[in-house]
Amino acid sequence: MLDKIKHKSLLVLTIILIQFSCSEKEIALEQKVKPFSTVKVDKKVDSIMSKMSLNEKLAQIEGIRPQDVMVDGKLSLDKCREIIPNGIGHFCQFSSGLTKSPNELRDFVREIQNYLITETSSKIPAIFHEEAITGFATQGATTFPQQIGMGCTWNSELITENTTSTRKNMRAAGATFALSPMLDISRTAHWERLEESYGEDSYLTSKLGLAFVKGLQGDDLKTGVAATVKHFVGYGAQNNNPKELYEEYLMPHEALIKIGNVKSVMPSYGKYKGQAVVANKEMLTGILRNQVGFNGIVVSDYGAVNLTYHGHKQAESPMHAGAMALNAGTDIELPKPKCFPLLPEAIEKGLISMETVNDAVRRSLIMKANLGLLDKNPKIGVDGNLDFDPPENRELAYQSATQSIVLLKNNGILPLKKNAKSIALVGPNASSVYGLLGDYTYQSMISFWWSKEFDKNNPKLVSLKEGLESRLDKSVVNYERGCDWSAALESKIKTDFGDDRLSKLKMMAIKDELQPDLKNALKIAEESDVIIAAVGENIYLCGEGRKRKGIRLPGEQEAFVEQLIATGKPVVLVIFGGRQQLVSKFEGKCAAILQVWFPGEEGGNAIADILTGKVNPSGKLCVSYPKTESKQEVNYKNGYNKDNQPQYPFGFGLSYTNYSYRNFKMNSSTDINEERFEISFDLTNSGGFDGTEIAQLYVSPKDKNSTMKPIQLKGFQRVKLKKGETKKVIFKVSPEQLVQYKMSQWIIESGNYEFKIGASVSDIKLSGNIEIKGKDKILPNGRFVFFSENEQSII
Numbered sequence: 001m002l003d004k005i006k007h008k009s010l011l012v013l014t015i016i017l018i019q020f021s022c023s024e025k026e027i028a029l030e031q032k033v034k035p036f037s038t039v040k041v042d043k044k045v046d047s048i049m050s051k052m053s054l055n056e057k058l059a060q061i062e063g064i065r066p067q068d069v070m071v072d073g074k075l076s077l078d079k080c081r082e083i084i085p086n087g088i089g090h091f092c093q094f095s096s097g098l099t100k101s102p103n104e105l106r107d108f109v110r111e112i113q114n115y116l117i118t119e120t121s122s123k124i125p126a127i128f129h130e131e132a133i134t135g136f137a138t139q140g141a142t143t144f145p146q147q148i149g150m151g152c153t154w155n156s157e158l159i160t161e162n163t164t165s166t167r168k169n170m171r172a173a174g175a176t177f178a179l180s181p182m183l184d185i186s187r188t189a190h191w192e193r194l195e196e197s198y199g200e201d202s203y204l205t206s207k208l209g210l211a212f213v214k215g216l217q218g219d220d221l222k223t224g225v226a227a228t229v230k231h232f233v234g235y236g237a238q239n240n241n242p243k244e245l246y247e248e249y250l251m252p253h254e255a256l257i258k259i260g261n262v263k264s265v266m267p268s269y270g271k272y273k274g275q276a277v278v279a280n281k282e283m284l285t286g287i288l289r290n291q292v293g294f295n296g297i298v299v300s301d302y303g304a305v306n307l308t309y310h311g312h313k314q315a316e317s318p319m320h321a322g323a324m325a326l327n328a329g330t331d332i333e334l335p336k337p338k339c340f341p342l343l344p345e346a347i348e349k350g351l352i353s354m355e356t357v358n359d360a361v362r363r364s365l366i367m368k369a370n371l372g373l374l375d376k377n378p379k380i381g382v383d384g385n386l387d388f389d390p391p392e393n394r395e396l397a398y399q400s401a402t403q404s405i406v407l408l409k410n411n412g413i414l415p416l417k418k419n420a421k422s423i424a425l426v427g428p429n430a431s432s433v434y435g436l437l438g439d440y441t442y443q444s445m446i447s448f449w450w451s452k453e454f455d456k457n458n459p460k461l462v463s464l465k466e467g468l469e470s471r472l473d474k475s476v477v478n479y480e481r482g483c484d485w486s487a488a489l490e491s492k493i494k495t496d497f498g499d500d501r502l503s504k505l506k507m508m509a510i511k512d513e514l515q516p517d518l519k520n521a522l523k524i525a526e527e528s529d530v531i532i533a534a535v536g537e538n539i540y541l542c543g544e545g546r547k548r549k550g551i552r553l554p555g556e557q558e559a560f561v562e563q564l565i566a567t568g569k570p571v572v573l574v575i576f577g578g579r580q581q582l583v584s585k586f587e588g589k590c591a592a593i594l595q596v597w598f599p600g601e602e603g604g605n606a607i608a609d610i611l612t613g614k615v616n617p618s619g620k621l622c623v624s625y626p627k628t629e630s631k632q633e634v635n636y637k638n639g640y641n642k643d644n645q646p647q648y649p650f651g652f653g654l655s656y657t658n659y660s661y662r663n664f665k666m667n668s669s670t671d672i673n674e675e676r677f678e679i680s681f682d683l684t685n686s687g688g689f690d691g692t693e694i695a696q697l698y699v700s701p702k703d704k705n706s707t708m709k710p711i712q713l714k715g716f717q718r719v720k721l722k723k724g725e726t727k728k729v730i731f732k733v734s735p736e737q738l739v740q741y742k743m744s745q746w747i748i749e750s751g752n753y754e755f756k757i758g759a760s761v762s763d764i765k766l767s768g769n770i771e772i773k774g775k776d777k778i779l780p781n782g783r784f785v786f787f788s789e790n791e792q793s794i795i
Contacts, residue, residue, distance in 0.1 A: 032293065033257060033258055033261075033292075033293040033294065034261050035295065036263055036295040036363070036366055036370075037366045037370075041366055041369045041370070042366075044369060044374060045362055045365045045366055045369060045374075046362075048122070048124070048365060048374070049358065049361060049362065049365065051122075052122055052361075054344060054357075055086045056086045056087060056120075056121065056122045057357060057358070057361045058086075058337075058340055058341060058343060058344075058357070058361075059086040059087045059088050059089065059122075060087065060088075060122075060124065060361050060364045060365060061089055061332045061333065061340055061357075061360050061361055061364050062088060062089050062090075062332070062333050062337035062340050062341070063088065063089055063090035063091065063092040063332065063333065063334040063335050063336070063337070064084065064088055064090075064091065064092065064336060064337065065091070065092050065093065065097070065335055065336070066091055066094045066098065066108070066112070067097060068336075069083055069084065069112070073098075075108060075111050075112060077115060077119075080112070080115050080119075081119070084116075084120075085120065086120060086121075086122065087120040087122050087124050087126070088116070088126050089126065089127065089332055089364055090126060090127045090128075090177070090299075090332065090334060090335075091112065091126050091127070091128045091129070092129060092302070092335035093129070093130055093137070093335065094109070094128045094129070094175070095130050095136070095138035095139070095173065095175070095442075096137040096138065096445040096446060096449075096450075097445070097446065097449065097450045098139070099139055099446070099452065100138075100139060101139070101140060102138075102140055102141075102169075102172070102173065102386035102387065102388045103385060103386055105138060105139075105173045105174075106172065106173045106174055106381040106382070106386060109128055109173060109174030109175070109380060109381060110174060110380050110381055112126065113125045113126065113174070113378075113380050117378075124368065124373070124374070125368070125373045125374075125378055125380070127177045127367070127368060127371065127373065128173075128174055128175045128176065128177070129175065129176075129177035129178060129179055129228075130170065130175055130178060130179070131178070131179055131180060131440045131445070132166050132170065132178035132179070132180040132181075132216065133146070133147045133180045133181055133182060133196060133440050134146055134147070134438055134440060134600065135162070135165070135166050135169070135441075136166050136170050136173070136175070136442075137440060137441065137442040137445055138173065138388065138442055139442060139446075139454075139455070139458060140388045140389060140458050140459055141169050141389060141442065141459065142165060142166075142169070142388065142389045142393040142394065142396070142397050142459060142601065143397065143437065143441050143442065143443065143459060143461070143600045143601040144162050144396070144400050144600045144601075145397075145400050145401050145404045145438070145597060145598060145599045145600040145603070146195050146196070146439070146441075146578060146597055146598040146600070147181070147182060147195070147196050147197060147438070148194060148195045148196070148197060148198070148199065148438075148578060148579075148597055148598075148622070148623070149400075149401075149404030149405075149438075149596075149597035149598065149599060149600075149619075150162075150198070150208065150400060150404055151197070151198035151199040151204065151205075151208060151622035151623075152199075152403075152597070152620060152621060152622050152653070153400065153403040153404050153618075153619060154204065154208075154620060154622070154694045154716055154718060155403055156207055156208060156210070156211035157211070158399060158400060158403065159208055159211040159215065160211045160212070160214045160215035161215065161396055162215065162396055163211075163212050163213075163214070163215030163216040164215035164216075164218070165215075165392075165393050166178075166215070166216060166225070167215060167217070167218055167224055167225045170225045171223065171224075171225060171381075171382065172381060172386050173381055173386070174380045174381035175225065176225055176226060176371040176372075176373065177225060177226045177228070177264070177367075177371070178216060178225050178226065178227055179228050179230065179266065180212070180216070180227065180228065180230075180440075181209050181212045181213065181227065181229065181230075182196040182197055182230055182231070183197075183206075183209050183229050183230065183231075183253055183256070184196070184197050184230075184231055184234075184235045184236050184237070184249075184268075185197070185199075185200060185201070185202055185205060185234075185237060185249050185252075186199060186200060186236055187200045187237055187623075187624075187633040187634055187635050188237075188631060188632075188633050188634070189551045189579040189581070189623070189626055190550075190579075190631050191236045191579075192494070192542055192543060192544065192546050192547055192548070192578075192579075193236055193439070193544050194236070194578065194579050194623070195438050195542055195543065195577075195579060195597070195598065196438075196440060197236075198622055199622030199623040199650075200622065200623045200624060200634070200635060200636065200650065201622065201637075201650065201712075201713050202247070202249070202252060203251070203712070203713040203714065203715075203786075203787075204622055204713060204716070205251075205252045206251050206252040206255040206256070206786055206787070207716075207787060209229070209252050209255070209256050210255060210256055210259055210260050212227070213227045213229075213256055213260040213261075214260065217260070217261065217262075221263075221370045221371050221372075222372035222375075223372075226263060226264055226367065226370070226371060227256075227260070227262050227264065228262075228264040228265065228266050228299060229252070229253050229256050229257070229262050229264070229265055229266070230265070230266035230267075230268070230301070231266055231267065231268030231269070231270075231277075232253055232265050232266065232267045232277065232283070232288060232298075233245070233249050233250050233253055233272075233277075233283070233287070233288075234249040234268070234270065234272070235269065235270050235277075236268075236270075237249065237633065238633065239270070240272075240273070242741065242744075243707075243740070243741050246741035247740060247741050248637075250287070250292070251786065253288075253292070254292050254782075254783070255786045255787075257292055257294050257296075258292075258293070258784060259786070262296070263295070263296030263297065263367065263370070264296055264297050264298075264299060264367070265288060265294060265296065265297075265298050265299075266298070266299050266300070266301050267280075267283070267284060267298065267300065267301065267304065267330065268301065269301055269304055269307065271312070275314065276304075276308045276312045276314055278300050278301070278304040278305055278307070278308060278325050278328070278330050279305075279308045279314065279315070279321070279324035279325045279327075279328045279330070280328055281327065281328040281329060284298055284328050284329030284330065285328065285329040288329065289329060291782065292782070293782075296363065296367070297332060297360075297363045297364060297366075297367050298329055298330050298331045299330075299331065299332045299334055300325065300330050300332060300333050300334050301334070302334055302335045302499045303336075303338075303499055304325075305321055305322060305325045305333045305338070305339045305340070306318055306321055306338045307321075308321040308324060308325065309339075317342075318338055318342055319342035319343075319345050319346055319351075320346070320351065321339045322339030322343055322346060323343065323346040323351040325339070326340070326343065326352055326356055326357065326360060327351075327352055327356060331359075331360040331363050331364060332360070332364060343357060388459075389460075389601075394459075394601070397600050397601050397602040398602040398605060398606055400600065401596075401599040401600055401602050401603050401605075401606030401607075402606040402609060402615045402617075402618075403618055403619055403692075404596075404597055404599060404619050405594055405595070405596045405597075405599065405606065405607065405610055405619050406594070406595045406617070406619040406620060406621055406652075406653045407592070407593075407594055407619070407653060407654040407655070408583075408593040408594065408595055408625070408648055408652075408653075408654065409587065409590060409591075409592055409593040409654070410591075410592045410654055410656075411570075411591050411592065413530065413570050413572060413591040413592050414572065414592045414610075414611060414613070414656070415610075415613025415656060416530065416611055416612050416613070417529075420476065420529045420530055421476065421529055422476060422478060422527060422528045422529050423468070423472070423476055423477050423478065423528055423529065423530055423531075423532060424478055424480075424521075424524045424525040424527075424528035424530070424531045424532065424569070425464070425465060425468060425477050425478065425479045425480075425532050425534070426479070426480055426481065426482040426483070426521045426525060426531065426532070426533055426534070427481065427482060427483060427532075427533045427534035427535045427557075428481060428483055428484055428485045428513075428516070428534070428535065428538075428557070429464065429534040429535060429536055429538070429576045430463075430464055430465055430479060430481065430532070430534040431463050431464070431465040431466075431479060431481070431513075432463060432510075432513055432538070433456045433461040433463055434510055434513075434539055434540075435534070435536060435537065435538050435576035435577070435598070435603075436461055436462075436463070436576075436598060436599055436600060436603040436604070437461075437538075437539050437598055437600075438539070438542075438543070438578055438597075438598035438600075439539065439542065439543030439544055439546075439578065440543075440544075441539075441598075441600075442454070443456075443461075444539040444543060448539060448540065448543065448545075449499070449501060460601065461603075462601065462602055462604035462605050463603075463604045464532075464534050464574065464603070464604045464607050464608065465477070465479055465604070466605075467603075467604030467605040467606070467607060467609075468532075468604075468608045468612075470608070471609065471612050471614070472608075472612070478524045478527075478528065479524075480516075480517055480520045480524050481513070481514060481515075481516040481517070481521065482516050482518050482520070482521025482522070482560060483516050483518065483535075483555075483556055483557055483560035484513075484515075484516050484556070485537070485541065485554050485555055485557070486541075486554045486555025486556070492546075492547050493545055493546065493547075494545050494546070494547040499544075499545070510538070518560070518563075522563060522564070522567065525564050525567045525569060526567045526569065529569070530569065530570050530572060530591075531564050531567070531569050531570065531571045532572045532611065533560075533561055533564055533571055533572065533573050533574065534574045534576065535553050535557045535560075535573065535574070535575055535576070536554075536557075536574075536575045536576035536577040536581060537554060537577030537578060537579075537581070538576075539598075541554055541577070542577055542578035542579060543578065550629050551579060551580065551581055551582055551626070551629055552581065552582045552585075552629065553575075553581055553582070558585060561573065561586055561590075562585075562586060565586060565589045570591035570592075571589070571590050571591055572590070572591055572592040572594070572611070573590045573592070573593045573594070574594045574607060574611075575593065575594065575596065576596055576597070576599075577597065577598065578597065578598055580623060580624075580625045580626055580647075582626065582627070582628070582629065583647060584627045584628070587647065594607070594610065594611075594617075595619075595621075595625075613656065613689075616655055616656045616657060616689045616691040616692070617653065617654065617655060617656065618653070618655065618692040618693070618694065618718070619653050620651050620652060620653035620694045620696075620760065621648060621649070621650055621651060621652050621653060621760075622650070624636050624640075624646040624648075624649060624650045625647045625648035625649075625652070626646055626647060627645060627646055627647040630644070632644060634646065636649065636650040636651075636711070636761045637710065637711060637712045638709065638710060639710040639711065640762070649760050649761050649762035649763075650760065650761045650762075651694070651696050651713075651758065651759070651760035651761045651762075651763075652759075652760040652762070652763070653694070653760075655687075655689070655691050656687070656688075656689045656691065657685055657686075657687030657688060657689040657690070657691040658685075658686045658687035659683060659684065659685055659686065659687075659691075659693045659759070660683075660684045660686045661681055661682070661683055661695075661757055661759075661765035662681065662682050662684070662766070663680075663681055663682040664679075664680075664681045664757065664767070664768055665678075665679070665680045665681070665768075666678065666679045666680075666755060666768045666770055667770065668769070668770060668771065669770060669771040669772075669773055670735070670770060670771075670772060670773065671772075671773055671774050672735050672748060672750050672772050672773060672774035672775070672776075672777050673735075673774060674735060676732040676733060676734050676789065677732070677733055677735075677770070678731070678732055679697065679730070679731045679732075679733060679755055679757075679768075680728060680729065680730045680731070681695075681728075681766050682726055682728055682729070682795060683695060683719050683721065683726065683727055683728075683729050684721070684724075684725070684726040685722060685723050685724060685726075686724075687723060688723055689723060690721070690722045690723055691720075691721060692718055692719065692720045692721070693718075693719050693721065693759070694716060694717070694718050694719075694759075695716065695717050695719055695729055695759070696713060696715070696757070696758045696759070696760070697713070697714050697715035697716065697731050697756070697757060698711050698712060698713055698714065698755070698756040698757075698758055698761060698764070699711070699714045699737075699738065699753055699755050699756070700712075700753070700754045700756065701751070701752075701754075702751070702752035702753060702754050702769060703751040703752055706749070706751065707740060707742065708738070708740060708749075711756075711761060713761075714731075714733060714737050714755075714788060715731045715733065715787070715788035715790065717729055717731075717790050717792065719792060725794070726794075726795045727792050727794055727795060728792065728793050728794075728795050729790075729791075729792055730790070730791040730792070730793075731788045731790060732788055732789035732790075732791070733755070733788045734785045734788070735748055735772055735777075736748060736783060736784075736785040737785060737786070737787070738753065738772065739779060739783050745778055745779075745780075746778065746779040746782055746783055747776055747777065747778055747779070748776065748777040748779070749772075749776050750771075750772045750773060750774050750775065751771070751772060752769060752770070752771050752772075753769070753770055753772060754767055754768070754769050754770075755767065755768060755769075755770060
């Protein structure tokens with residue numbers, strides 16, 4: 001598809017790219033969230049509920065794992081009759097703990113659904129849900145780069161293509177629901193779940209999250225996969241400042257609910273005002289439903305309902321925990337029915353009303369109706385032979401990996417010279433596939449959560465060594481590990497919160513790696529023209545439940561890099577992992593540094609093509625890259641100072657070519673009620689390579705008394721330019737994008753603002769001032785316009 005677009009662009013003199021969602025404008029006019037149900041659906045659901053017993057109703061707001069009804073790897077109907085005689089709402093993470101082929105998985109789902117439809121009195125199919133941030137988390141399915149890497153692509157269109165492929169795979173297997181995307185704003189590399197996020201910025205996260213949902217849900221949920229936004233809200237960060245909570249942490253959830261028609265939300269494991277979020281009525285009913293206008297279902301994070309009792313110690317018993325969660329607005333308990341089965345006792349004691357139970361059951365059934373599961377003959381899976389990693393998916397995985405990689409430093413060593421006769425490839429991630437895989441990939445989940453080995457050829461995982469050897473003469477690449485990730489695995493399982501399996505887990509040993517030979521690695525390095533050092537983390541050193549002491553390169557890797565530098569040969573540092581890792585100790589001595597994150601199945605090919613110059617890097621940081629191990633949160637919007645000066649700023653990323661910005665145009669004033677005003681400039685590729693620049697639009701308040709953050713992102717565009725080519729880039733900005741949350745209301749303030757065009761937040765190329773005229777404007781129904789409109793044209 002990408003090649004077709006490229007070919008088509010050559011046939012026209014002018015290219016107009018509009019990346020604005022029409023649904024945003026429609027909703028802004030309607031001032032409401034799309035309905036969750038219809039009269040027809042309501043009647044169907046009411047008819048079903050009128051015939052259900054209390055136990056049958058409770059079953060619809062609970063989930064179980066497929067392993068609970070399996071014996072020796074197969075479905076046991078006897079287990080089904082024993083454990084789920086009244087049906088069940090969800091089968092949880094139904095594929096990521098199994099080792100089934102695509103056809104076997106589909107047939108397994110059909111077998112369970114057949115039992116539910118034919119043997120239970122309610123005859124209601126289950127929702128089969130799975131993780132999807134890196135693709136469908138099942139054996140054999142395409143493994144895309146981790147979400148933090150996709151954040152560095154700044155490519156909404158590509159993300160939509162990826163999740164469209166995920167939707168097709170999931171629907172083919174009979175899955176209709178995903179616990180993705182993750183929308184947490186992540187501002188410290190010390191948080192082990194940063195890798196699942198799109199980074200530190202609310203605008204970028206909202207835009208990319210919306211693209212994710214667009215592909216996953218499609219045009220109709222009856223053929224799409226319902227997305228779940230998580231974790232509501234402010235997880236992994238400080239969420240006790242109302243202004244920051246509403247303006248930033250809430251924004252991605254709000255945008256996806258109002259524009260993306262998301263109807264499933266997952267609360268976080270955290271607290272808000274001291275109360276567990278899963279049982280927090282102010283958060284889930286007051287903010288989510290009453291203020292944002294959400295009208296879908298709220299599903300618990302795994303074990304979160306019971307955590308209110310055994311972890312937070314805020315409930316007297318599991319029964320009380322269930323009543324607290326349901327009263328607060330949590331509709332479904334996942335992944336095991338521990339608290340909700342005790343609700344009959346809570347009803348008898350007056351802790352919860354039958355009306356509240358019915359509301360949750362009704363929402364659960366409406367979701368099933370929207371997904372087509374309550375149709376007369378629901379479509380479960382796709383017939384025929386299934387392939388979850390076809391060539392077109394692998395091409396998307398490759399494009400995603402190349403665009404996710406960020407070139408942080410280059411003294412001219414890259415791209416590698418064609419006359420290089422000897423390349424030393426060293427480091428723990430040089431030949432390993434364990435550095436390709438983020439958390440919540442199938443491979444990570446099956447190994448970490450279920451202690452099973454995965455097949456690195458299903459799908460095929462391409463290591464850096466394989467990628468380089470396929471691009472270069474094998475005699476040029478000399479490989480030796482030289483160093484392990486760490487002597488004793490530098491990660492501990494964090495058991496205080498989250499999934500209850502954590503307390504039972506042990507780290508698996510990585511068996512297929514040769515023991516490192518430091519002496520031989522240094523010998524190879526000394527004899528080489530250039531050294532490529534593949535360092536960083538693996539799936540056991542980053543991710544949920546995996547806690548590291550710091551953010552330096554793990555184990556002895558720092559010392560190893562310093563020994564490589566001491567050879568006097570140029571060192572190209574290739575850093576794998578789910579977070580930023582410190583390079584300040586030797587940054588000035590490295591010839592080049594690439595941050596490749598967890599790049600997915602095509603990672604080795606993508607990195608090799610960037611190193612050799614086949615692909616010009618275009619990725620830009622979606623996080624600030626720290627210079628020290630300080631645990632203080634860094635938010636570029638507050639401005640960098642001497643205490644938190646980053647190694648590399650938000651939005652930063654180098655290219656093999658150069659770009660020039662000129663001819664900035666913007667009116668000096670506009671009315672506060674104006675729908676949009678234009679900002680334009682010309683962007684030229686003035687270097688020697690074709691490339692793609694990510695141009696960023698920022699705004700800063702000019703009035704001294706303004707309470708707006710010093711600088712914040714308000715737009716961005718990926719601009720593809722051949723060498724010597726110029727395009728006019730246009731942002732159409734709404735005054736509503738300047739809205740602030742003050743005194744418990746949304747307000748747009750008139751005044752003076754500076755708009756800036758930058759290559760990063762710290763590399764501003766052009767700027768101009770505009771006065772927003774008129775009376776300050778209150779938005780009584782909240783914000784509905786989140787994004788700028790974008791256009792490009794060839795000059």
